[in-house]
Amino acid sequence: MRRSNAVRATWVLVVAIALAALALLSIAIGSREVSFDDLVAGLMGGTDNLGQAAIVKRVPRTALALLIGAALGLAGAVMQGVTRNPLADPSILGINMGASLAVVIGISWFGLVSAIGYIWVAIAGAAVTAVAVYAIGSLGRGGATPLKLALAGSATTAALASLITAISLPRGDVAEMIRSWQIGGVGGASWESTGNVVAFFAVGAIVCLISARSLNALALGDDVAASLGEHVAVVRGIAAVGAVMLCGAATAVAGPIAFVGLVVPHFCRLLVGPDYRWLLPFSALGGGVLLVAADVLGRVIARPSEIDVGIITAIVGAPFFIAVVRRQRMRAL
Numbered sequence: 107m108r109r110s111n112a113v114r115a116t117w118v119l120v121v122a123i124a125l126a127a128l129a130l131l132s133i134a135i136g137s138r139e140v141s142f143d144d145l146v147a148g149l150m151g152g153t154d155n156l157g158q159a160a161i162v163k164r165v166p167r168t169a170l171a172l173l174i175g176a177a178l179g180l181a182g183a184v185m186q187g188v189t190r191n192p193l194a195d196p197s198i199l200g201i202n203m204g205a206s207l208a209v210v211i212g213i214s215w216f217g218l219v220s221a222i223g224y225i226w227v228a229i230a231g232a233a234v235t236a237v238a239v240y241a242i243g244s245l246g247r248g249g250a251t252p253l254k255l256a257l258a259g260s261a262t263t264a265a266l267a268s269l270i271t272a273i274s275l276p277r278g279d280v281a282e283m284i285r286s287w288q289i290g291g292v293g294g295a296s297w298e299s300t301g302n303v304v305a306f307f308a309v310g311a312i313v314c315l316i317s318a319r320s321l322n323a324l325a326l327g328d329d330v331a332a333s334l335g336e337h338v339a340v341v342r343g344i345a346a347v348g349a350v351m352l353c354g355a356a357t358a359v360a361g362p363i364a365f366v367g368l369v370v371p372h373f374c375r376l377l378v379g380p381d382y383r384w385l386l387p388f389s390a391l392g393g394g395v396l397l398v399a400a401d402v403l404g405r406v407i408a409r410p411s412e413i414d415v416g417i418i419t420a421i422v423g424a425p426f427f428i429a430v431v432r433r434q435r436m437r438a439l
Contacts, residue, residue: 114378114388121377121391125172128398132168136160136405170295171401171415172394174360175370177307177352179393182367183374183386184314184349187321188342189240191252192372192430196232196353197364199255200262204235205357207266207273210284214277221302221359229306229354235262236350290363290416292401299359306355311390313348318382321345325380363416365423366393372430396422 134140140160178196185194196202208231212218218227239262243255274284320341323331328338356363370392371385378384397415400422404413 114384117377118384118388118391121388121395125391125395125398128395128402129168129172132171132398132402133161133164135402136164166297166300167292167295167401168398170300170360171292171397173300173303173307174292174356174363175366175393175395175397176390177310177356177393178363178366179370179374179389179391179396180311180314180386181349181352181356182393183371183382183389184317184321184345185367186371187324187382188345188349189250189252189255190324191250191255193252193256193368193427195365195368195427196349196357197263197362198368198427199236199239199259200266201232201236201239201259201350201353202357202362202364203263203266203270204238205229205232205354206288206362207231207270208234209358210270210273213280213284214273221299224358225303225306225355228358229351232350232354232357233347235266236346238262287361289414290361290419291414292360292397293412293414303355303359306351310348310351310355314345314352315386317341317345317348318386321382321386325382361416363397363419365419365427366396368430369419369423369426370396372426 182195185196185199186192188194205228208227209218209224212223212227218224239255239258240250242262243258244250246254248254270284270288274281320331320336323334323336324338324341326334331338331341353367371389374385374388374392378388396419400415400418404415404418407413
């Protein structure tokens with residue numbers, strides 16, 4: 107459905123305001139109650155008491171949740187455009203798990219300890235997995251159909267998860283850390299961990315956003331896109347590089363958080379339409395909203411403990427995935 111630019115701009119403004127409000131909630135809400143004075147003082151950098159110190163710790167956590175949500179939402183929209191597959195998502199296609207396996211191998215076998223090293227290794231693992239899943243899903247008649255890609259991604263995810271378990275179990279010194287990281291969360295965020303991924307997110311986002319016009323052409327079909335002057339394989343490759351960089355960096359710093367890249371672009375299309383020039387930046391905003399909201403919800407419903415965002419997004423995303431699959435099957439009948 108087409109949308110006017112005025113309507114799109116209105117939705118962008120509404121979601122941006124919602125994101126700002128959620129960010130303030132994320133900073134204010136936690137296992138420790140804080141007063142308004144402590145909230146203001148903490149935002150100004152004060153650490154005179156435990157309440158202010160808690161606020162100081164929540165700010166980088168909120169920033170990291172926003173960045174990771176934006177990265178995964180944007181990457182999901184790009185993957186759906188590149189593959190023309192409404193089921194495309196970094197977790198469903200096994201890309202997050204490929205990044206996870208690469209990091210686990212680096213930690214367990216090569217003693218990898220550098221945060222930047224984690225990111226580069228995760229991006230490499232995500233890239234290899236993306237190519238493998240697309241190649242497997244392209245086999246047979248009909249090429250890379252949505253269902254075949256989803257099945258190839260699910261099978262790859264199961265295989266890689268088993269490998270991660272097999273590698274980490276004999277290593278008691280790192281097994282607990284790996285298990286905790288694999289759930290997916292932002293609880294251990296710091297300005298250092300956030301700063302490590304900003305450059306990777308920026309480069310990945312720029313690559314994705316400059317591909318928007320070409321993704322609009324791809325949505326019309328490969329033949330039409332080629333007739334419009336697009337080099338289809340080059341466009342797919344460039345956009346995929348940006349998406350893989352976003353997924354790999356996000357997984358390296360927060361673990362494999364599922365379904366953000368599936369849920370967000372679908373809802374964003376309902377609000378701003380299928381034009382990727384609007385859909386991509388709006389999906390980034392929407393991803394930030396979803397992950398910050400999930401982080402706040404995980405802290406509220408489990409006080410004084412908390413539930414990691416990876417669990418919250420899985421609870422939200424799994425029913426949505428089933429609904430999308432059912433809709434695709436009905437269309438195919």
